[in-house]
Amino acid sequence: MIIPYMEPEFQNQHKLSQIYLKQFGYIGEDNEHYVSVYRVGEKKTMNIKVKSFTAEVNIFDLPLPDMKDKRLFENLSSQLESRYPKVITNLKNQKKLIPLDKDILNNFTANILCRTDRFRDFISWCLKDSEAAVTLVSEITLFSEGQEDKDELEFIIKHIPSDLQLNLVMPYIMTHLVQVFRRFKKVVLKHYANVGWLTSDNPVHIERFGQHSYLIPVEAEIYFPLSKDFCLFMFHPDSQSSDNLLRKMKLDKVNLVNFGTCDDINKRMFVDNQAYLNFDYLIFNTQTDETTFRE
Numbered sequence: 621m622i623i624p625y626m627e628p629e630f631q632n633q634h635k636l637s638q639i640y641l642k643q644f645g646y647i648g649e650d651n652e653h654y655v656s657v658y659r660v661g662e663k664k665t666m667n668i669k670v671k672s673f674t675a676e677v678n679i680f681d682l683p684l685p686d687m688k689d690k691r692l693f694e695n696l697s698s699q700l701e702s703r704y705p706k707v708i709t710n711l712k713n714q715k716k717l718i719p720l721d722k723d724i725l726n727n728f729t730a731n732i733l734c735r736t737d738r739f740r741d742f743i744s745w746c747l748k749d750s751e752a753a754v755t756l757v758s759e760i761t762l763f764s765e766g767q768e769d770k771d772e773l774e775f776i777i778k779h780i781p782s783d784l785q786l787n788l789v790m791p792y793i794m795t796h797l798v799q800v801f802r803r804f805k806k807v808v809l810k811h812y813a814n815v816g817w818l819t820s821d822n823p824v825h826i827e828r829f830g831q832h833s834y835l836i837p838v839e840a841e842i843y844f845p846l847s848k849d850f851c852l853f854m855f856h857p858d859s860q861s862s863d864n865l866l867r868k869m870k871l872d873k874v875n876l877v878n879f880g881t882c883d884d885i886n887k888r889m890f891v892d893n894q895a896y897l898n899f900d901y902l903i904f905n906t907q908t909d910e911t912t913f914r915e
Contacts, residue, residue, distance in 0.1 A: 627690075627691050630677050632671075636673065636674040636732070637701050637704070637732065639704050641653070642670060643847035646907040654667050654668065654669055655670055655673060655903050656907055658902045658904070660899070660900055665911045667907070667908070667910060693787065693790060700728050707724050707725060708846060716808075716873045716874065717808060717872040722806060729844055729854075730797035734790050734793055736821065737821075738898055740786060747789065753777050759835060760793050761773065763799040776789060797835070801836075801854065805856070806852060806853070807872075808851070808872075808875065809853055809874075809877050809885070810875065810876055811877055815879070817850070817882075818889075819845040820900075821899055821903070822899040823844060824842065824843075825844070826840050827842070838858055838859050839856070841861075842855070843885060848905035855867055
């Protein structure tokens with residue numbers, strides 16, 4: 621007997637991957653996975669279950685009648701998540717990025733970015749502005765073969781209600797970002813004293829150096845904490861800037877960095893990160909007792 625493809629009508633979908641969050645969290649006495657977080661603007665830290673943190677019902681569903689098509693983006697996310705722990709294990713054991721793991725990171729980074737509120741808000745704004753929408757379509761079809769993708773995107777923008785466009789466009793954007801990240805060089809950073817990396821609910825930090833004409837400009841430098849042990853740094857080989865010493869480190873290898881370098885990167889991601897892509901939650905890399913700050 622053939623069992624029909626079944627999906628629940630209502631599904632908790634996570635803006636930040638549960639498997640990603642577990643890299644920074646801990647297991648509580650109830651055997652549940654938790655993360656310790658600080659919400660910007662509040663006066664206390666919190667310990668939140670991973671399964672509920674950043675979860676929202678059906679947020680990534682496509683407005684399509686067939687349930688399998690409707691869950692296209694979410695199911696793709698799940699496939700990528702299932703391969704992520706192996707990437708982290710390989711980094712620990714082999715101290716390098718093998719080609720397969722490197723491409724998993726290209727996809728995973730693009731996927732995480734497409735799930736975060738700040739990036740989605742920006743794309744939503746672009747879709748509502750006629751001039752920005754034309755520019756967006758032109759950019760995200762840059763690597764497309766033929767005219768099909770451009771025709772489909774133009775149809776979505778012209779004929780689909782504006783409140784339904786975002787999730788339909790996101791798979792195209794993710795595909796484009798994967799192609800972009802494949803062209804960026806990669807350096808893996810590890811703090812020499814195992815202090816570890818923090819992250820946030822908007823973990824892909826893009827330094828643009830005043831370049832805002834593209835989603836990911838050639839001049840961009842990208843920081844992405846992969847786990848409490850590793851942080852990914854990416855840069856384009858054709859960029860004009862060469863001042864960042866991280867560009868001189870071994871490509872596709874785990875590089876040990878000192879406290880000063882680690883502190884500088886954390887400041888870039890969590891102190892100076894107040895412009896293009898902000899964050900709401902700072903996520904610690906160890907269990908933290910719930911603390912209330914004094915006035």
